[in-house]
Amino acid sequence: MSTIENFQFINSPLRLFHGDDSLRRLGAELDRLGCKRAVIFSGPFLEGVLLERIRAAVGDRLAGIYTGTLAHSPIPSVIEAADELRRLEADAVVAVGGGSVIVTSRAAAILLAEGTDVRSLCTVRDGSGGLKSPKLMAPKLPQFVVPTTPATASVKAGSALFDPETGDRLALFDPKTRAQAVFYDPTMLMSAPRSLVINASINTFATAVEGLVSRNGNPIADALLMHSIRLSGSNIRKLPTDDTAQRRGDLALAAVLCGQGTDHTGAGITTVLGHAIGARHEVDNGLVNAVVLPYVLRFNADSAPAGLSKVAAAMSLTQTGPGVLDAVLGETRRILSEAGAPTRLRDLKVPSEHLQEIAFASMGDWFLGGNPRKVTDAEQIYTLLDEAW
Known part of the structure; x- marks a missing residue:
């Protein structure tokens, strides 16, 4: 049966x-x-x-x-x-x-x-x-x-x-x-400066991606998050040169879809590091997310093949099987690059000597529980941070 x-x-x-x-x-x-x-x-x-x-x-x-x-x-x-x-x-x-x-x-x-x-x-x-x-x-x-x-x-x-x-x-x-x-x-x-809108929208994009690859989820939450990725991804890459009320309105709706979807799925390491670094170093969470998301996706890849396939579908990518990770990483980096996002933690003035402290602080964040690959110790987080630095 x-x-x-x-x-x-x-x-x-x-x-x-x-x-x-x-x-x-x-x-x-x-x-x-x-x-x-x-x-x-x-x-x-x-x-x-x-x-x-x-x-x-x-x-x-x-x-x-x-x-x-x-x-x-x-x-x-x-x-x-x-x-x-x-x-x-x-x-x-x-x-x-x-x-x-x-x-x-x-x-x-x-x-x-x-x-x-x-x-x-x-x-x-x-x-x-x-x-x-x-x-x-x-x-x-x-x-x-x-x-x-x-x-x-x-x-x-x-x-x-x-x-x-x-x-x-x-x-x-x-x-x-x-x-x-x-x-x-x-x-x-x-009314908000364009840079703030871009940073907030990068946060939406990264959080929606994390929601899709998280340990949790269901078809309805997936649908919300996939459309959030479509709206945020297509608009943040154009916002630096084509800033309109319609575009900002679409990005706002992407944030709503992401917020509702992640109520059911949670998030993961990218969100955790945004929290751990943002307030301590007076950096917008979205900028931290932009830097660490590709590294986190690679870290989680073997534990989230179905989630990566959903992200690929949301990005209108056709690759399947072993090629999905590289396709998702490539498109993610293109979107973030066109949005003008940084690529390294050192670009955000995060001192390398603080990475160990950030890794230990991250272990207490409740969002870590949604990460598809179980994080067993702070050393795993430190290694990821060191790669992103």
């Missing part, structure tokens, strides 16, 4: 508004949840026409504006943001910006609601090496997201914070902090 594959695909609801009229829906979405004191979160870039555009969309529901979010969401800035939500008696957060703004907004809502030390709220490894996230039961402020870059964070429920004192990366997870609605407005998307 034949059998079929067992899997579950349980997706969270997503209210997404895309295009010229998208921001006009923000007020109605706030009203839908009865929100009357919304606080806008952003970085210092939000001023002039952009600020007035968001103000108009929020209308008389605006309780205040916080512009103190920082790259990589360091813990002190998140605590400050939570204090600001408390002071303003907020009943909603409107996050305007890239991944760090979106993550800071979510994490601040968690700290505000739970009222305890951030480390007690984090995902940790249990005695068997598995991951355990505490159940954060307090109600959370609803999140409304207006991205300015193609950030996969827009549709996620996890929040990764950086501890500048220890160098640790802490993870908070609460499904109640998923965005109630996401608004892709062309004016906001065009």
Whole structure:
């Protein structure tokens, strides 16, 4: 008797508004949840026409504006943001910006609601090496997201914070902090520097590739990730010379597809190294991903033949069997090169003497569990880093 594959695909609801009229829906979405004191979160870039555009969309529901979010969401800035939500008696957060703004907004809502030390709220490894996230039961402020870059964070429920004192990366997870609605407005998307859009889109591309070759997955998640690769790969290589609102909008949708797909598949070493290097060395995660992805693909090749074939199909490559790896590596390098991405960690000013420390720090990242080839010790990571340096 034949059998079929067992899997579950349980997706969270997503209210997404895309295009010229998208921001006009923000007020109605706030009203839908009865929100009357919304606080806008952003970085210092939000001023002039952009600020007035968001103000108009929020209308008389605006309780205040916080512009103190920082790259990589360091813990002190998140605590400050939570204090600001408390002071303003907020009943909603409107996050305007890239991944760090979106993550800071979510994490601040968690700290505000739970009222305890951030480390007690984090995902940790249990005695068997598995991951355990505490159940954060307090109600959370609803999140409304207006991205300015193609950030996969827009549709996620996890929040990764950086501890500048220890160098640790802490993870908070609460499904109640998923965005109630996401608004892709062309004016906001065009406001970000092209370099930030390229870096964020490289992160999307690399993460989608990792999702397809991960240990997990199912046909529906695969479909999301394969189309994410098509959209991100075809657009980031053209963005340096042909930057349009349509292209940025497609890259934003690629980030949504990647964010939803990797909720089911996880990621792997490329994502882990982006985390480990990005905050420590003040480098955009996407640039780290661009450097290490080809090396990670080769590292994982023997453990992920089916995944590599899916990536090849997403890239419209025809090679099969033993030739798939070289074909995928060649196309990956072409896409990243045309996007203007770096090729070596030394190009990112990562000191070679820090590679060992980065390797050890990477071993504690929860995303390592999704890597198709099991990583047994930090020396494997160090060897890969040394090759990429």
